[in-house]
Amino acid sequence: MSLDQAATSASSGKKSGTSFSQHMNELSLFVAIVVLYVVFTSTANGFLSFNNQINILRDAATIGIAAWAATLIIIAGEIDVSVGPMVAFISVVLAFLLQWGAPTPVAFALSIVIGALLGSIAGALRAYFDVPSFVATLGLWSALRGTALFVTDALPVSIGRNDTLDALDRSVLGIPPAAIIMLVFFAIFSFVSRKTAFGRSVFAIGGNAHAAFLSGISVSKIRVALFAIAGAMAAISGILLVSRLGSGNATAANGLEFDVIAAVVVGGTSLSGGRGSMLGTLLGVLVITLIGNGLVLLGINPFFQQVVRGLIIVIAVLANIQAIKRSMSRNKG
Amino acid sequence: MTQTSLAPNLAHGPIASVKGCTRRYPGVLALDNATFQVAGGEVRALLGKNGAGKSTLIRMLTGAEIPDSGTVEVDGEELRHAGSGRAQDAFDKGVRVVYQELSLVPGMTLAENLFLGRWPRKGGVIQYAEMEAQAFEAMGRLGLERAPNTLVASLSPAERQLLEIARVLLGKPKLVILDEPTSSLAAAEAEKVMAAVTRIASEGIAVIYVSHRMNEIRQIAHSATVMRDGRIIDTVDVKGADTREIVRLMLGSEGSQAAALENRSLEKTVLEVRNLALAPKLSSVSFHLKAGEVLGIAGLLGAGRTELLQAIMGVRRQDQGEVLVDGKSVRPGHYKRMLLRGFGYTPESRKEEGIVPLLGVDENTLATNFSGVSKSGILSAKMMAEATRKVIERLHVKTARTDTPIGTLSGGNQQKIVIGRWVYANSRVLLLDEPTRGVDVEAKAQIYAIIRQLAAEGRSVIFVSSEIEELPLVCDRVLVLRDGTLGEEFKSPNIDQDALMAACIAGH
Numbered sequence: 001m002s003l004d005q006a007a008t009s010a011s012s013g014k015k016s017g018t019s020f021s022q023h024m025n026e027l028s029l030f031v032a033i034v035v036l037y038v039v040f041t042s043t044a045n046g047f048l049s050f051n052n053q054i055n056i057l058r059d060a061a062t063i064g065i066a067a068w069a070a071t072l073i074i075i076a077g078e079i080d081v082s083v084g085p086m087v088a089f090i091s092v093v094l095a096f097l098l099q100w101g102a103p104t105p106v107a108f109a110l111s112i113v114i115g116a117l118l119g120s121i122a123g124a125l126r127a128y129f130d131v132p133s134f135v136a137t138l139g140l141w142s143a144l145r146g147t148a149l150f151v152t153d154a155l156p157v158s159i160g161r162n163d164t165l166d167a168l169d170r171s172v173l174g175i176p177p178a179a180i181i182m183l184v185f186f187a188i189f190s191f192v193s194r195k196t197a198f199g200r201s202v203f204a205i206g207g208n209a210h211a212a213f214l215s216g217i218s219v220s221k222i223r224v225a226l227f228a229i230a231g232a233m234a235a236i237s238g239i240l241l242v243s244r245l246g247s248g249n250a251t252a253a254n255g256l257e258f259d260v261i262a263a264v265v266v267g268g269t270s271l272s273g274g275r276g277s278m279l280g281t282l283l284g285v286l287v288i289t290l291i292g293n294g295l296v297l298l299g300i301n302p303f304f305q306q307v308v309r310g311l312i313i314v315i316a317v318l319a320n321i322q323a324i325k326r327s328m329s330r331n332k333g
Numbered sequence: 334m335t336q337t338s339l340a341p342n343l344a345h346g347p348i349a350s351v352k353g354c355t356r357r358y359p360g361v362l363a364l365d366n367a368t369f370q371v372a373g374g375e376v377r378a379l380l381g382k383n384g385a386g387k388s389t390l391i392r393m394l395t396g397a398e399i400p401d402s403g404t405v406e407v408d409g410e411e412l413r414h415a416g417s418g419r420a421q422d423a424f425d426k427g428v429r430v431v432y433q434e435l436s437l438v439p440g441m442t443l444a445e446n447l448f449l450g451r452w453p454r455k456g457g458v459i460q461y462a463e464m465e466a467q468a469f470e471a472m473g474r475l476g477l478e479r480a481p482n483t484l485v486a487s488l489s490p491a492e493r494q495l496l497e498i499a500r501v502l503l504g505k506p507k508l509v510i511l512d513e514p515t516s517s518l519a520a521a522e523a524e525k526v527m528a529a530v531t532r533i534a535s536e537g538i539a540v541i542y543v544s545h546r547m548n549e550i551r552q553i554a555h556s557a558t559v560m561r562d563g564r565i566i567d568t569v570d571v572k573g574a575d576t577r578e579i580v581r582l583m584l585g586s587e588g589s590q591a592a593a594l595e596n597r598s599l600e601k602t603v604l605e606v607r608n609l610a611l612a613p614k615l616s617s618v619s620f621h622l623k624a625g626e627v628l629g630i631a632g633l634l635g636a637g638r639t640e641l642l643q644a645i646m647g648v649r650r651q652d653q654g655e656v657l658v659d660g661k662s663v664r665p666g667h668y669k670r671m672l673l674r675g676f677g678y679t680p681e682s683r684k685e686e687g688i689v690p691l692l693g694v695d696e697n698t699l700a701t702n703f704s705g706v707s708k709s710g711i712l713s714a715k716m717m718a719e720a721t722r723k724v725i726e727r728l729h730v731k732t733a734r735t736d737t738p739i740g741t742l743s744g745g746n747q748q749k750i751v752i753g754r755w756v757y758a759n760s761r762v763l764l765l766d767e768p769t770r771g772v773d774v775e776a777k778a779q780i781y782a783i784i785r786q787l788a789a790e791g792r793s794v795i796f797v798s799s800e801i802e803e804l805p806l807v808c809d810r811v812l813v814l815r816d817g818t819l820g821e822e823f824k825s826p827n828i829d830q831d832a833l834m835a836a837c838i839a840g841h
Contacts, residue, residue, distance in 0.1 A: 195712050197703030200696055207689035214648075214686055215700040215754060216672045274691050 025268035028323045029283035032316060036290045044297035052293065054176060060289040061178035062253075064282070065237045066260045068189040069230040071281045072199075074264050076223065077206040077273025078126060078133040080230050082119075083237075084256035085145035088249060090115050090238030092148045095157035095248025104164045112235045118144070119231020123224035133227075141257070148250035156247035168243035178240045185233070190278040198222065206273030263288045266316045268324070287316060346409075348373045348507050348539040349428065351393050354403030356563075363389040364400070365563040371508065376530060376540045378550040378571060381560035382583055382834075383800055387543055390560065391510055394541075395430055396423030408507055427507030431497050431514060437485050444468035444481035447500055471499045475529040491522035495529055502533065509533060510541045515549060516635035519613040520816065527553050545633050547576050547838045561585055580834045584802070594785075594825040597809055599623035602660070603762055603793050606645060609654030614640045616817035618654070622762070627784055627794045629808035629828075631801060633837055636814045638797045639681050642764045645795075646678045647671050672701070677755025681766040681797075683744065687751045690740025694732050695721040697739045697750055701758035724753040729779050745776025752783065763787065764795045769803060781807045801834045813837055 040047040066083045073080050090111050097107040118140065125136040159165065168177050193199040201222050204212040213219045241252055267284025269276025291312050295305040347370045356364040364386050371377050381387050392398040393405050396412050396419035405412045407426040414422050437446050444465045445452065452459045453467070465481035472479065477495045485493065494514055501509055511530065515523035523546075531553050534540050542554055550557055551571050558568045559582040566582045604622040609615060614637030622628050632638050644651040650666035657663065658674050671678075680686035688697055695717050699706055706716040721735040728749040732742055739747055748768055755763050765784070769777045784794050784807050796807055804811050805828040813820045813836040821836040823829065 196710060197707060197712065200692075200703065200712065201700070203692055204689045204696065204700055207691045208686075210686045211689050212700065213668070214678060214680060215697075216669060216702075216758075217700055218669070274689070 024323050025320060026277070026279050026283060028320060029267065029280065029287065029316075032319075033283060033286055033290065036287065036294065040290065040294035040297070044294055047294060047297055050174070052297070054171070054174065054179075056286075056289055056293050057179040058176045059293065060285050061176070061182040061240070062237060062256065063259045063263055063288060064182040064285045065178075065185055065233055065240075066230070066256065067263045067281050067285050068185055068278060069226075069233040070260045071264050071267070071269055071276055071278055072189070072193060072202050073133075073226050073230055074261075074269050074271060075193075075206045075273060075276040076202045076226055077209065078223065078226065079261070079271075080119075080122070080137045080227065081134065081257045081261070082122065082137040082140035082144065083230070083234050083260050084253040085141050085148065086115060086118065086231060086234035087238045087241060087253040087256060088251065089118075089144040089148045090235040091241045091245075091252060092152055092157055092248040092250050094239060094242050095159050096151075098159045098162060099157065104162060108239055111239060112232050115231040115233075115235025115238070116228040117231070119234070120224050120228040122231075123227030126227070127220040127223035137227075145250070152248070152250045154250055156245070156249050158247045159242065165243040165246075168240060178244075181236070181240070185236075186278060186282055193278055198225070202226065203274060206275075208274070259288055262313050266313060266320070268320050288313070346372060349394055349407045350405070351390065351400075352404045352406070354390075354393055354400035354405065356389055356393070356398060356400050362563045364393065366403070367393075367560075367563070367565050369558060369565055371539045371541060373507065373537045373539050374534050375556075376534045376542055376554045378554035378557035379541055379543045379560070380545060380550075380557055380579065380583055382802070385560040385583070386563040387560055389563070391430065391512070391541070391543070394423065394508065394510065395428050396420040424504075427505065428510070429501040429504060429506040429508070430510045430512065431494075431501055432512055435493055435497060437493055437496065439486040440484065442482045442484055443472070443479060443488070443496060446485050446496060447471060447481075447503070449500070471503060472496070474502070475499055475532060476525065477529075489522060491518050491525045494518070494526050498526075498529055498533070506538060508539045508541070510543070512543045513545075513634060514542075515544065515546065516633070518635070522613075523549065545838045547571075547579070559583055576835050576839055577831065580831045580838070584830055584834060594805070594807075594809060597625070597825075599626050599809075603658065604645070605657040605660070607655040607657065609641070609644055609651050609656065610817075611637070611640050611644050611649065611651045614817060615644070615651075618814070618817075618819055620812055620819055622793050622795060624761070624793055625788050625791045626810065627788045627796055627808045629804040629811035630795060630797045630814055631804055631811055631833055631837055632799070632814035634799055636837075637817060638814055639766055641814065642678065642766050642795065642797060645671075646676060646764060648678070672758075672760075675759075675761040676764065677701075677758060677760035677762070678764045679748075679751045679755070679766060679768055681770070683747055683751060683771070688739050688747055691738055693734075693736035694725070694730070694739050694742070694750055695735045698724050698754045698757055701754045705757075720757060724750070724757050727756065728753045728783055743773070743776075745772040745779075748772055749776065749780065749783070752780070756787070760792070762793045762795075764797075766797045767799065768796070769798065769800065777803070801830050801837065804828060804833060805830060815839070 046052055070080055070083065093114055094107055094111045097110060098104065102110070122133065122136040122140050125131040126133045170177070172180065193202065201212065201217045204215070204217055205219055205222060209219055242248055245252070263284040264281050265271060266287050267280035269280060291309055295308055300308065350370040352368055354364055354367050367386070367390060369390060379387050389398065393400060394407070399415060399419060407423055407428055410426065412419055412422055438449065447468045448464055453464050454460065468481040475495050475498060477492055477499070479488070479492065485496065488496065514526050518526065527549055530540055530542065544550060554571050556568055557571045557579065559566045559579060561583060569579065601624040602621050603624050607619050609618040618641060630638055630641065640649065643649040645656055647666050647668040647670065655662050656665070663670070698721050699717060703712065706713060706720050718735045725732060725735065730746050730749045730753065732746060739750060752763070752765065752768060769780055772780065781803065784796060788794060798804055805825070808828065809825050811823040811828050811833060813833065815837065823833060
């Protein structure tokens, strides 16, 4: 009904509509970011300062690194809720490895491999045993947080002095390495999602898994690989966490998975799969981070911040869906 | 019309009549001055090939469509509403349709499904005892003796069909229309549904039974109305009528004039199927396919055609039997390996299994082999466009750009791409399941030409179709699938439509 009405009320411009609607989502997010900047600059003291902008970048990195992988997973029609505990668990693993005297590069590599292996467990449960990915990663979510808390007694695991980790927390030309790593991975994931058989297969699986299978795409293998990648990306976040805190911490990254999913969804990726973009997620990450940062600077009660955040996320997605619907029906008409 | 005289022992008058109805769609005359009548207590079979006008006639009776001219009467009163009220009017007068797509909730019980949404309630609480007692009675009427608290998920397909019929009967209908109710059932199961139909009629309800299985029709129908090109051709007494005669009515005289293909001699066998069985549809299927041959598989809806192709491709695992490629037996259930052997498969339901609607024509074509358009693992936009353009040109696909989302293309163009992806993958054996379904006339002709061209290049094609008239145009040889096994074989140039249709609908 509403689609039809929109179609009749839509203006002409059919030709330009296709390319325009493809970027409709990114465009509206960009407008949202500009609005947030204007609002916070005029209301929050010190929002536009260099230091605060660096803070925003650093916070964005925590969400962003995990969000790139989560975008692929959601495009494939799956979901991963295990991100936060995975980051915390890996930070603990890394701290112990270093305590036991493992050389830093080896400890890093092992952490990433362990992250990938843990992720692939969830992937295999989904791909070969038809366990819904929400359930598989929910199990991982609980087990990883529990294990980390159990072995550390919820106390930080200190790592002592470590030059490599210190370097990871030292800004380069004023920019934190975490932000650089985030942007490098953004470039890699954008490329992979658009320009490789793997990336396009992910879209095909999310768009119609049955058709993808009949076309000869290795649906199961790709599903496992996706969750392994997500685990590895969470492990990288875990390493950065250790470099920032100087310790492994079982209670860290609490609720990160929801920030990640919110960023991806705000970025216009469809939870039902088949549709989405890395650029959208990048903008989504910025929106989520800006809101968090601005509300803190405004000195709003931290409990009430959560209410505002929830409202803004839902409104952002609602506006996005409306915008996409309108531009799609314009194309049809 | 003589139908009333053919339905003896019927104390009831006409329940529904269509008088001189015409309905025109853009480019088609769907119903051409049709006059049709059905009486209470009568089971009337309705026959005709795809597009003969059966569905339009049914929609006239249900009020889903309004005739351009002519009138429809139900229970002695004319349907007068012009808008959506018309369907409600027909419903209120007692017209009900049992559709093929079942509308049951598998996770709920038989009784809950029977009263779905209209559960007997007291103060908002469902009265289970009362509901189950009523359900038991209603099901018993149709010969379905199952506990009312049985989950629908555990019912057989025939039992589900009976449940659908029981649900329709709750509204005390005067006319029940069944649209190919046995097409998804094995023969023994179908008996249950037919018994139920006979019972309904004995209660004075008029039944219209759309089916092409002659043995069923002979068993339960009093008479059969045959449609062709939107017209009612004749109403015949099925018990006396010869299958050949009915086929002649269905296809008309122009049927057999299609230009037949020349007989070609082919040498190398690429595929052999030995005694393949897959319960409940296939009991024992054996055939072989030569390089460069187009082999048609004819059969009615539900004959097991799709199951046969899926078993060969390894999408399903057969219960018994063997599939041999180039003389070597293949392990069942390995789809990917069949692709590597140079096989390609296009599914029957294009939308559900054939295309990824949001992705472009290019990616829908190239998904079978992305590495063919990659340079060191990176997709090359130029190579993708080139490879896609080749397929588009060869198969005459109409699309603005190579990366247009395939969901926006017409059905015919989508289907050409679904076939085209195996042309791109250079498959040597193509299994096409109903490749011309839902495709316009021009695209159909193009698809026939594509298939012949592929065969001329030495590729083999298995062409499954329920449209009898297209088989002689495309196939070197046609096999008829019926009762779980392959029966008659027809070879070009002697593929006779009438004989083919007769073989498809014939009884045991």
